[in-house]
Amino acid sequence: MPWRGAVLIIESKHFMITLRSKLAAAGVAVLATTGIVATAIADVAASAPPGGHYTGTSDAYTGATVEFEVDADGNMSGFATESYIQCGLFPTPMQWTNMPSTPVSAGEPFEVEWDFGTGGERVHYELSGVIDGAGSASGEGIASMPELSCAGYRFTWTARPRTRSYTTRRCVCRRRQ
Numbered sequence: 001m002p003w004r005g006a007v008l009i010i011e012s013k014h015f016m017i018t019l020r021s022k023l024a025a026a027g028v029a030v031l032a033t034t035g036i037v038a039t040a041i042a043d044v045a046a047s048a049p050p051g052g053h054y055t056g057t058s059d060a061y062t063g064a065t066v067e068f069e070v071d072a073d074g075n076m077s078g079f080a081t082e083s084y085i086q087c088g089l090f091p092t093p094m095q096w097t098n099m100p101s102t103p104v105s106a107g108e109p110f111e112v113e114w115d116f117g118t119g120g121e122r123v124h125y126e127l128s129g130v131i132d133g134a135g136s137a138s139g140e141g142i143a144s145m146p147e148l149s150c151a152g153y154r155f156t157w158t159a160r161p162r163t164r165s166y167t168t169r170r171c172v173c174r175r176r177q
Contacts (some may be wrong), residue, residue, distance in 0.1 A: 048074025049106040049131035056137070056159025060084060066157045070104065070131065077101040081125055081157065083143050087150040094143045094152070096125060105134040120147045135161045 034080040052073045058064040060083040068079040079099040102112045111128040124146055129139020138158045144152040 047106050047133065048072065049104060049133065050135040050161055052111075052135075052161035054135075054137055054159040055162045056157060058083070058106075058155045058157035060153065060157075061157035064155070066159055068099070068159070070161075074104055074106075075101045076104045076110070076131070079141075081141070083141060083153060083155050085144055085150045085152045087145065087148060091153070093151070094123060094145075095142070096143065099125070099127065104131055106131060120145075122147055129157070 005099045041094060049070055051061065051070050051074075052071055053067065055065065055067045058066050059080055064082060066079065066081040068076055068175045070076050075100055079096055082093050083096065085094045086092070089176065098114065098116045100112065100114050102110060104110045107130065109128065109130045111126075113124070116123045116125070123146065124144050125141070126143075127141045129137060131137040138157065140154055140156050142152040142154045
C-alpha cells in the first residue's frame with residue numbers, strides 16, 4: 001500500500017464506499033442527537049425565489065396594483081398597495097407601508113404581520129402568500145385599525161418579477177471639420 005506523507009492511500013472502491021457510508025451514518029447519528037438534522041435538511045431544500053422588483057394586481061378594487069422587492073438572498077420587502085378598511089359608514093382607502101424584510105423560500109408559504117403607527121393611528125397589516133421558483137407570486141392581505149374598530153377587507157394579489165425593457169438608440173455621428 002502506497003504512503004503519501006502521513007496518509008495511507010488505499011485504492012479500493014469497496015473500501016471507500018464502506019468508509020463513506022459509515023462516516024455518513026456516524027455524522028447523521030451525531031447530528032440527530034443534537035437536533036441539527038432537520039435544520040440542515042431544511043436549509044438545503046429551501047431556495048430563494050427569483051430576486052427583483054415584482055409588480056402585479058389585486059382585487060382590493062378595480063385597477064389595484066401591488067409591488068415589492070425580493071433580494072438575492074430571498075428576503076421580501078417593501079410590499080406596497082392600497083386596500084380598504086371600514087370605519088363607520090364608509091370604506092376608507094388604506095396605504096400599505098413599512099413591510100419588514102421577510103425571508104421567503106421558493107414554493108414555501110409565508111406569513112408576516114406588522115404594525116405601523118401608534119395608539120389610535122396604528123395600522124395592523126397581515127400578508128401571506130407564496131412565490132414559486134419561476135417567480136410567480138400570489139397571496140392575500142388585510143389591513144385594519146384595531147384601536148378604532150376599523151375592520152379591513154381581505155384581498156388577493158398576484159405578481160411577477162418586472163422584466164426590463166431596453167431601447168436601443170442609433171447614433172449617427174458626424175465628424176466636425
